[in-house]
Amino acid sequence: xKPADRISRIAPFHxxxxxxxxxxxxxxxxDIIHMEVGEPDFTSxxxxxxxxxxxxxxxxxxxxxxxxxxxxxxxIAAFYQSRYGVAVDPARIVLTPGASGxxxxxxxxxxxxxxxxxxxxxxxxxxxxxxxxxxAEGKLVPAAAADGFQLTPALIDSAWDKSTIAALVAxxxxxxxxxxxxxxxxxxxAAVKAKQxxxxxxxxxxxxTYGLNAxxxxxxxxxxxxxxxxxxxxxxxxxxxxxxVAPQWAVPHLDVLAQNLFLxxxxxxxxxxxxxxxPETLDILEARxxxxxxxxxxxxxxxxxxxFFVPCVPEGAFYxxxxxxxxxxxxxxxxxxxxxxxxxAITPGIDFGEQNANRYVRFAYTTDVARIQEAxxxxxxxxxxxxxxxx
Amino acid sequence: xKPADRISRIAPFHxxxxxxxxxxxxxxxxDIIHMEVGEPDFTSxxxxxxxxxxxxxxxxxxxxxxxxxxxxxxxIAAFYQSRYGVAVDPARIVLTPGASGxxxxxxxxxxxxxxxxxxxxxxxxxxxxxxxxxxAEGKLVPAAAADGFQLTPALIDSAWDKSTIAALVAxxxxxxxxxxxxxxxxxxxAAVKAKQxxxxxxxxxxxxTYGLNAxxxxxxxxxxxxxxxxxxxxxxxxxxxxxxVAPQWAVPHLDVLAQNLFLxxxxxxxxxxxxxxxPETLDILEARxxxxxxxxxxxxxxxxxxxFFVPCVPEGAFYxxxxxxxxxxxxxxxxxxxxxxxxxAITPGIDFGEQNANRYVRFAYTTDVARIQEAxxxxxxxxxxxxxxxx
Numbered sequence: 001x002k003p004a005d006r007i008s009r010i011a012p013f014h015x016x017x018x019x020x021x022x023x024x025x026x027x028x029x030x031d032i033i034h035m036e037v038g039e040p041d042f043t044s045x046x047x048x049x050x051x052x053x054x055x056x057x058x059x060x061x062x063x064x065x066x067x068x069x070x071x072x073x074x075x076i077a078a079f080y081q082s083r084y085g086v087a088v089d090p091a092r093i094v095l096t097p098g099a100s101g102x103x104x105x106x107x108x109x110x111x112x113x114x115x116x117x118x119x120x121x122x123x124x125x126x127x128x129x130x131x132x133x134x135x136a137e138g139k140l141v142p143a144a145a146a147d148g149f150q151l152t153p154a155l156i157d158s159a160w161d162k163s164t165i166a167a168l169v170a171x172x173x174x175x176x177x178x179x180x181x182x183x184x185x186x187x188x189x190a191a192v193k194a195k196q197x198x199x200x201x202x203x204x205x206x207x208x209t210y211g212l213n214a215x216x217x218x219x220x221x222x223x224x225x226x227x228x229x230x231x232x233x234x235x236x237x238x239x240x241x242x243x244x245v246a247p248q249w250a251v252p253h254l255d256v257l258a259q260n261l262f263l264x265x266x267x268x269x270x271x272x273x274x275x276x277x278x279p280e281t282l283d284i285l286e287a288r289x290x291x292x293x294x295x296x297x298x299x300x301x302x303x304x305x306x307x308f309f310v311p312c313v314p315e316g317a318f319y320x321x322x323x324x325x326x327x328x329x330x331x332x333x334x335x336x337x338x339x340x341x342x343x344x345a346i347t348p349g350i351d352f353g354e355q356n357a358n359r360y361v362r363f364a365y366t367t368d369v370a371r372i373q374e375a376x377x378x379x380x381x382x383x384x385x386x387x388x389x390x391x
Numbered sequence: 392x393k394p395a396d397r398i399s400r401i402a403p404f405h406x407x408x409x410x411x412x413x414x415x416x417x418x419x420x421x422d423i424i425h426m427e428v429g430e431p432d433f434t435s436x437x438x439x440x441x442x443x444x445x446x447x448x449x450x451x452x453x454x455x456x457x458x459x460x461x462x463x464x465x466x467i468a469a470f471y472q473s474r475y476g477v478a479v480d481p482a483r484i485v486l487t488p489g490a491s492g493x494x495x496x497x498x499x500x501x502x503x504x505x506x507x508x509x510x511x512x513x514x515x516x517x518x519x520x521x522x523x524x525x526x527a528e529g530k531l532v533p534a535a536a537a538d539g540f541q542l543t544p545a546l547i548d549s550a551w552d553k554s555t556i557a558a559l560v561a562x563x564x565x566x567x568x569x570x571x572x573x574x575x576x577x578x579x580x581a582a583v584k585a586k587q588x589x590x591x592x593x594x595x596x597x598x599x600t601y602g603l604n605a606x607x608x609x610x611x612x613x614x615x616x617x618x619x620x621x622x623x624x625x626x627x628x629x630x631x632x633x634x635x636v637a638p639q640w641a642v643p644h645l646d647v648l649a650q651n652l653f654l655x656x657x658x659x660x661x662x663x664x665x666x667x668x669x670p671e672t673l674d675i676l677e678a679r680x681x682x683x684x685x686x687x688x689x690x691x692x693x694x695x696x697x698x699f700f701v702p703c704v705p706e707g708a709f710y711x712x713x714x715x716x717x718x719x720x721x722x723x724x725x726x727x728x729x730x731x732x733x734x735x736a737i738t739p740g741i742d743f744g745e746q747n748a749n750r751y752v753r754f755a756y757t758t759d760v761a762r763i764q765e766a767x768x769x770x771x772x773x774x775x776x777x778x779x780x781x782x
Contacts, residue, residue, distance in 0.1 A: 001589050001614060003644050004503045004525075012647040043450040052659065053444050059434040061629045097488050097631065100654055112395045113504060113526045129651040134395075135504045135526045198392050223392060238452045238658030240488065240631075253394050256403045260520040263491055266657045267629030268443065 010129045015347040018335055022345040033375040034367060036335075036345040038174065039237045040318070041366045045284040047275045048236060055271030062267065066258040067251070068095025068243070069270045076243060079277045086218050092245050094254045095265045099204045099229035099242035103130050104261065105254050106200055106225050106244055110166055111136035117200070118159050118167040120151045121353035122321065122360070124174050124202070139164065142355040145311035148178030149321070153191035160195045167192050170202035171214055175352045175362040176321045177205075177314020182215040189220040200225040204242070207233030207285065209316035210293040223247050230269070232317070233285060234276045239269035292318055295365040295372055302376035303363070306383060320363045321349075327383050331358045342378035401520045406738040409726055413736040424766040425758055427726075427736040429565065431709070432757045435626045436675040438666045443630075446662030453658065457649040458642070459486025459634070460661045467634060470668045477609050483636050485645045486656045490595045490620035490633035494521050495652065496645050497591055497616050497635055501557055502527035508591070509550050509558040511542045512744035513712070513751070515565050515593070530555065533746040536702035539569030540712070544582035551586045558583050561593035562605055566743045566753040567712045568596075568705020573606040580611040591616040595633070598624030598676065600707035601684040614638050621660070623708070624676060625667045630660035683709055686756040686763055693767035694754070697774060711754045712740075718774050722749045733769035 015036050022032045043049070067073070073090040080088045096102040103126065111117065113135035119127050121140035128138025141159045143149040151169050169188060171180035180188070185201070192199040201217035203226055217224045229242035246254055258264070275281055299320055303310060309323040328334040331348035338344050349360030365372060406427050413423045434440070458464070464481040471479045487493040494517065502508065504526035510518050512531035519529025532550045534540045542560050560579060562571035571579070576592070583590040592608035594617055608615045620633035637645055649655070666672055690711055694701060700714040719725040722739035729735050740751030756763060 001501075001638065001640075003500055003641070004506075006503075006525075007500065007644050007648075010647055010651055012643075013650055016650065037454075039454055044452040049447050049450075049452065053447050056440050056444050056447075059440075061435040061440065061627065063430055063628050097657075098654060100652060104652065108524055109394055109398065110392075112397075115395075126651045133499055133525060133652070134397075236452065237454050238655070240653075240655070240657045247392065249392075250394070252403075253398050256401055257398075259404055259407065260401055260517045261491060261495065261524070262631075263489060264629070264631070266488075266631045266660065268659050269657065 006132050009132055011125065013125065014332055014351050018339060018345050018347065021336070022339055025339070025343065030343050032343045032345055033371050033378070034345050035363050035365065035375060036347045037366060038364060039366060040232065040235050040288070041368070042235050042288055044235050044239070044272070045281050047278060047281045048234070048272045051275035052268050052272030056268060060267055060271050063264045064267050064270060066262070066264050067255050068265055072270050072274055075274060075277055080216070080218065084216050084218070086216060088218060088245060089248070092248055092251060094244050094246060094251060094258065095270060096242045096244060096258065097262050097265050098231065098240040099202070099227050100126065101262055101265065102227045102242045102244040103127060105257050106227065106246070107131055107136070108134060108257055109250060109253055110198060115163050115165045116161070118151060118156060118164060120149060120169065120173070121355040122149055122175055122349065122357070123353060124170060125351055125353070127168055140353055140355070148312045149173065149176045150178055150180060150184070151188060153187050156188065156191040156195070160197070164195070164197060166198040166200055168200040168202065170204070172205040172209060172314070172316025174205065174317055175319050175347070176312050177317040177319050178312050179209055179212065179214045179315040185215060185217050185220060189217070189224065198223070198225065200227065202227045204229040205232050205317040208289060208292060208318060210296055212315060214316055218245060230273050230276060234273070235285070235288070236269065236273065236276070239272060240266055241269040241273055292365065295369055296320070298369050299363060299365050299372050299376070302373070306376065306380045318365050320365070321360055322363060323359055324361055325359050329358055331361050335361060338379065338382055342382045344375045344378050397523050400523055402516065404516065405723055405742050409730060409736050409738065412727070413730055416730070416734065421734050423734045423736055424762050424769070425736050426754050426756065426766060427738045428757060429755055430628050430757060431623065431626050431679070432759070433626050433679055435630070435663070436672045438669060438672045438675070439625070439627060439663045442666035443659050443663030447659060451658055451662050454655045455658050455661060457653065457655050458646050459656055463661050463665055466665060466668055471607070471609065475607050475609070477607060479609060479636055480639070483613070483639055483642060485635050485637060485642060485649065486661060487633045487635060487649065488653050488656050489622065489631040490593070490618050491517065492653055492656065493618045493633045493635040494518060496648050497618065497637070498522055498527070499525060499648055500641060500644055501589060506554050506556045507552070509542060509547060509555060511540060511560065511564070512746040513540055513566055513740065513748070514744060515561060516742055518559055531744055531746070539703045540564065540567045541569055541571060541575070542579060544578050547579065547582040547586065551588070555586070555588060557589040557591055559591040559593065561595070563596040563600060563705070563707025565596065565708055566710050566738070567703050568708040568710050569703050570600055570603065570605045570706040576606060576608050576611060580608070580615065589614070589616065591618065593618045595620040596623050596708040599680060599683060599709060601687055603706060605707055609636060621664050621667060625664070626676070626679070627660065627664065627667070630663060631657055632660040632664055683756065686760055687711070689760050690754060690756050690763050690767070693764070697767065697771045709756050711756070712751055713754060714750055715752055716750050720749055722752050726752060729770065729773055733773045735766045735769050
């Protein structure tokens with residue numbers, strides 16, 4: 001028995017080795033500061049948890065429709081109206097098991113074997129793996145720091161080949177926190193349309209922006225696929241619930257795919273998410289956003305002071321993508337040594353693509369200000385004693 | 392924009408049209424007896440629900456490891472020991488988002504594009520769609536009623552071709568309820584091994600057997616993949632939680648695949664499932680099994696009396712796969728007319744394969760004895776007035 005060929009081309013997250021080592025060190029009594037995981041430290045807001053508990057008390061443990069609860073699809077549409085002023089037909093919204101499920105549905109819907117989608121490098125690593133599953137490809141396009149590491153119309157023009165069918169962008173992006181403006185989104189849409197392709201926009205970090213609101217790609221046209229999630233802004237990671245807003249023609253196909261691949265998204269999560277858009281919950285989420293903004297400011301200032309270069313100042317998500325060229329030319333080695341020497345866990349750039357990946361690391365500010373300050377002290381000590389140069 | 396080619400080859404469940412029509416009729420005031428859905432009518436057992444609620448109160452809303460909670464993997468291993476007397480290393484158990492997730496992981500692990508796995512026809516329709524997603528194929532092998540519609544060593548010998556890598560069998564099977572004996576499993580294992588292939592056994596209806604216990608394929612050898620679920624026997628459909636027991640070498644690959652495709656199985660479901668193996672829960676589940684046994688007896692006797700032929704008397708699951716040749720040669724038409732005329736919803740054979748698919752329908756006894764008796768009265772009236780012959 002041996003694994004299929006694709007397996008050798010689906011890379012593990014290198015951060016998993018960091019996480020495993022961090023946990024082992026913790027078990028041995030070391031104080032570890034976790035800045036490696038892409039997950040808010042907050043638990044789900046109390047009204048969401050209460051709604052989940054209420055649904056369980058009421059015996060809501062059966063399958064829902066494959067596309068999700070109609071009332072939740074309607075609630076999401078109402079949220080687009082109230083927050084963005086955008087009218088979206090609830091029938092265009094398909095609930096999925098996390099945004100992972102949404103990315104899988106959309107790639108499975110669109111990509112034939114041998115075809116490709118353009119992806120910014122650096123970017124979310126799973127995207128190319130969803131495509132590899134289908135014997136399709138994610139075509140990594142090196143994106144410039146000056147462009148917020150995002151695809152641009154020029155990059156789309158030059159990278160698009162006869163097998164390209166779509167461009168998948170994220171705003172705010174992981175690992176950079178870069179946000180696409182309405183004008184940038186519109187230009188990308190035009191560039192993709194000029195190629196008769198499809199634009200897919202990952203908006204899973206929407207809501208987590210600082211000093212601005214990220215515009216949604218839903219205003220561009222009904223032929224854009226928009227992916228979102230209850231995980232990040234809504235703080236529901238473990239529940240596994242996301243959604244896709246799709247063109248009307250695509251919904252019956254997504255329904256059939258979802259029936260076959262997932263049967264349905266988790267029921268308790270869907271009932272819990274019905275409480276995600278209430279004023280009470282949104283107040284909690286906005287307070288959390290303010291807390292993330294404080295952490296971001298502390299972390300950015302501290303990293304700059306230590307000598308990290310942050311070429312793309314993040315406007316969203318909860319990440320800082322920092323250049324470590326002054327300290328190391330091996331991002332995994334840098335992360336492992338920082339962990340061993342100082343007990344600070346971060347993610348190596350090699351998890352996010354190939355372009356200069358050894359020159360970057362990602363800090364997640366998913367821990368509180370006091371811990372971030374402690375981490376900065378440790379990181380400063382680490383780079384000052386030259387340990388970072390050991391390789 | 393147009394869908395990928397695979398989309399036209401991933402069939403919708405025809406039963407969805409039945410279900411939609413049944414709901415519309417119900418909304419219009421008709422009394423519908425639902426015997427179409429593959430889901431227990433019982434809600435999740437109270438101790439499972441209570442464990443889920445307790446976990447939510449305790450703030451268990453974050454991601455778990457991609458392979459699931461270590462304590463749940465250990466609890467499943469302990470259950471294999473206590474119920475089957477089989478020792479399984481918990482490290483070989485990977486939790487998944489439903490058995491759907493397990494089927495996707497195992498097919499993605501093993502099947503290259505162009506390769507195929509042997510599947511009994513009739514069988515669970517999603518299996519071939521998981522393979523189509525990968526540009527691989529499920530090779531439908533017409534299985535004989537005399538063999539319980541299961542693959543046999545002779546069928547494996549004759550159907551195996553140079554692109555075949557595995558055989559996927561189910562025991563108890565859907566739609567037939569057929570259970571493979573230990574000897575049959577052993578013979579299948581030998582036949583597959585002789586071809587240097589892999590045996591995958593779907594055991595998601597384990598626990599739901601009547602008058603016997605289904606043997607597990609785990610005793611055959613560590614190179615068998617066994618798929619199971621908390622959905623059916625444990626009554627946790629909507630929670631979306633299953634598992635695969637895999638060879639040791641496969642686990643790191645399944646871990647990486649799961650990280651990329653799912654991130655992790657739902658957290659509330661995993662904590663809830665920790666209560667699935669307690670004596671209190673097992674007492675509830677055994678009482679439900681006894682109730683299913685009663686329903687099965689009533690339904691089988693009633694169908695025989697009306698004139699349905701059940702070539703493979705089901706020993707497990709909650710289905711009866713019945714031959715309607717005496718009444719119709721179009722299973723979907725039969726189902727639609729039965730629904731329109733008498734308000735009884737069942738599933739057409741065409742959902743389960745190609746072999747004589749228009750000659751069969753599936754009855755699910757996922758409704759109580761009184762409703763089954765009422766359904767039998769209606770079905771008898773339907774076939775007696777000759778409505779079934781209308782096509």
